[in-house]
Amino acid sequence: MSKTTNKFAPEVRARAVRMVLDHEGDHPSRWAAIVSIAAKISCVPQTLHEWVKKAEVDSGKRADRDG
Secondary structure: OOOOOOOOOHHHHHHHHHHHHHHHHHOOOHHHHHHHHHHHHOOOHHHHHHHHHHHHHHHOOOOOOOO
16 A cells, blocks of 8 residues: 555545445445545545545454455
8 A cells, every 4th residue: 555645634534434334325335335425525436445444444343454
């Protein structure tokens, strides 16, 4: 994973992750929710997907497979 500067404030990242988790049931898949919300905050879906995965690891809902 590259270590570039992040143009999104931690509050924006946290809110976007909450939006995905809160609204994924409104979409046919989690990815569809990610694509929709990423467009709203002007980030690429892959970035938001990484934020969601990290939040799940941090909260214990997902195993950390990267180390």
